[in-house]
Amino acid sequence: MSGWAEAFASVPRHLFVPRFYRQDGTGAWQPLTGTDPAYPEAVYSNTALTTQLDEHGVPTSSSSQPSIMLAMLESLDVSESNRILELGTGTGYNAALLCHRLGDANVTSIDINPGLVETAARHLRQAGFNPTLAIRDGAEGYPDNGPYQRIISTVGLHTIPRPLLQQTAPDAVIVAPLGYGIVRATVTAPGxxxxxxxxxxxxxxxxxTGGAGPRFDAALEQSPTVTGVPPADLLSRLRFPASVALPGYTSCSWRGEDGELDAVGLWTPDGSTAIAHTSGTVRQTGPRRLWDTIEDLAKIFGDEPERDAFLLTITPTTQTVFYENEDGPNWVLPAMP
Ligand SMILES: C[S@@+](CC[C@H](N)C(=O)[O-])C[C@H]1O[C@@H](n2cnc3c(N)ncnc32)[C@H](O)[C@@H]1O
Incomplete structure (x- = not known):
């Protein structure tokens, strides 16, 4: 059994997720707790479990899917003496796995939500763990306990926040979700x-971070142009490349009563918005013409590209994602997170 498989076998997930939410057939969220007959199987299923919703019913915290947690932990390639910083404490379950493997003194975990940190601290103590926890925007890191040999983010990023790089030890490994993928970067020199x-x-x-929401009304006022790229491609083969080329984009879809796709919408935190209809019409507004980028991507990627064909390179001034190699197509990530 690998070190992480042993950690998963030893640390009980149910201690950290005594209650979570599942969507019923109507899309409404229903709580599930330990007294529910479905709970024991569900809490140990290989799925992400939503643990917190905002006032609009949008999930704001979850216990991540265990197989993805395992893939990220394996890719950290830890040795037992590594000091590690986790971004996104959430339920504390991942922090508990880190403590089990590396020891409390080597683990620091931060989350922006005070209530989550407090509950995670309680559950961690009940499970016998006592890492450093702090209420903090992940982008700031936690310099007091650095330098870190490993940094893992369990919150989605658009770019690797610069302060984190300053808190790394030589040869440190950073594993973080970037768009619709997970990057594993090794520090090669300061910055x-x-x-x-x-x-x-x-x-x-x-x-x-609080960027702008979609501006569909403003988009619908624009004159239409015609696209040859099916809107469904944004939701499938172009999903990952779009998340690299348009960091922080969000998409949605509109369907007819028959369930067939009518249109997709996409927007970025700067307020740029595009609506692409299956009839081939596109309307765009804002500082960037987002669908033009989707058309450029469609020319590069005939099929869904393998994520491990993409490479991130960070220098003190820029962060760039390259396709295949440093001579290939590339996209510069935003300077600020
Ligand atoms: C997928 S959950 C983390 C799962 C967690 N590692 C676990 O084992 O349960 C993502 C977490 O990121 C936190 N988060 C969101 N924005 C953040 C920010 N700017 N800085 C730090 N944490 C943030 C959320 O509060 C949420 O708890």
Whole structure:
């Protein structure tokens, strides 16, 4: 049994997720707790479990899918003496796995939500663990306990926040969800890091930063143009490349009564918005013409590309994702997280 498989076998997930929410047939969220007959199997299923919803019913915290947690933990390639920083404490379950393997003194975990940190601290203590926990925006890191040999983010990022790089030890490994993928970068010199994406598809809850919402009304007022790219491609083969080329984009879809796709919408935190209809018409508004980028991607990627064909290179001034190699198509990530 690998070190992480042994950690999963030893640390009980139910201690950290005494209650979670599942959607019923109507899409409404229903709580599930230990007294529910379905709970024991559900809490140990290989699925992400939603543990917190905002006032609109949008999930704001979850216990991630165990197979993806395992893939990320394996890719950290830890040795037992490594000091590690986790972004996104959530339920504390991943922090507990880290403590089990590396010891309390080596583990620091931060989350922006005070209530979650408090509950996670309680559950961690009940499970016999006592890492450093702090209420903090993940982008700031936690310099007091650095330098870290390993950093793992369980919150979705658009770019690797610069302060984290400053808190790494030489040769440190950073594993983080970036768009619809997970990148594993090794620090090569102060301020420099490079590495490939894992093959595993993944999408984590985005780091809360408060960008603009969609501007569908403004988009609908624009004159239409015509596209040859089927809107469904944004939801399938182009999903990952779009998340690299348009960091922080969100998409939605509209379907007819027959369930068939009518249109997709996409927007980025700067307020740019596009609506692409299956009839081939596109309307766009805002500082960037998002669908033009989707058309450029469609020319590069005939099929869904493998995520591990993408490479992230970080220098003190830029972060760039390359396809295949440093001579290939590339996209510069935003300077600020
Ligand atoms: C997928 S959950 C983390 C799962 C967690 N590692 C576990 O084992 O349960 C993502 C977490 O990121 C947190 N988060 C969102 N924005 C953040 C930010 N700016 N900084 C730190 N944490 C953030 C959320 O509060 C949420 O708990």
């Amino acid at each position: 420099h890091a490079t590495g490939r994406f894992l093959a595993t598809p993944a999408h984590f809850m985005a780091r809360r």
